[in-house]
Amino acid sequence: MKTCPECLNKVNDIVRVCKYCGHIFHSQPLAPPAPVKRTLPKLSFTCSLIIALAVLATLSVVYYASVDGFRSQPKPTADPATPIDAVIMCDQFVKDILKAPKTAEFQNVYQAESTETTPDNFTVTSYVDAENVFGALIRTSFTCKVRYVGNDEWQLDDLEIDE
Numbered sequence: 001m002k003t004c005p006e007c008l009n010k011v012n013d014i015v016r017v018c019k020y021c022g023h024i025f026h027s028q029p030l031a032p033p034a035p036v037k038r039t040l041p042k043l044s045f046t047c048s049l050i051i052a053l054a055v056l057a058t059l060s061v062v063y064y065a066s067v068d069g070f071r072s073q074p075k076p077t078a079d080p081a082t083p084i085d086a087v088i089m090c091d092q093f094v095k096d097i098l099k100a101p102k103t104a105e106f107q108n109v110y111q112a113e114s115t116e117t118t119p120d121n122f123t124v125t126s127y128v129d130a131e132n133v134f135g136a137l138i139r140t141s142f143t144c145k146v147r148y149v150g151n152d153e154w155q156l157d158d159l160e161i162d163e
């Protein structure tokens with residue numbers, strides 16, 4: 001139904017002339033429906049605030065978690081060198097100069113004497129059993145001074161071998 005603009009009576013949509021007053025409807029097509037605007041229901045201020053805070057809190061947690069995760073990862077250079085590390089390194093340095101390193105049997109690293117004289121400087125006293133040029137197994141005692149220079153690198157400062 002449509003409303004006649006002249007007499008305000010309701011007439012059938014399809015008629016061209018109002019049956020009440022004779023008003024002529026122009027044969028214009030039906031007006032397209034007015035665009036319907038849809039908007040999200042407006043959130044109340046409090047509601048928006050809560051959501052904003054929740055988002056902020058989540059971001060903060062993520063941020064601090066990542067910062068924390070970063071901090072909790074120790075840098076390799078920050079690894080403190082231990083006396084045991086020093087013994088292992090001294091064994092390596094001694095092995096380098098042995099005539100038959102494959103036969104080398106070092107004293108247990110936990111039984112070797114290792115003292116940190118100054119920070120990152122170690123003096124190790126230990127021994128190695130290895131074959132000499134004649135194939136005889138002999139024990140060689142050594143005193144080794146090593147220094148941890150960082151980045152998993154050690155420097156040999158002194159090596160005394162008691163043959």
Ligand SMILES: [Zn+2]
Pocket residue numbers: 004005006007008009018019020021022023
């Ligand atoms: Zn009319």
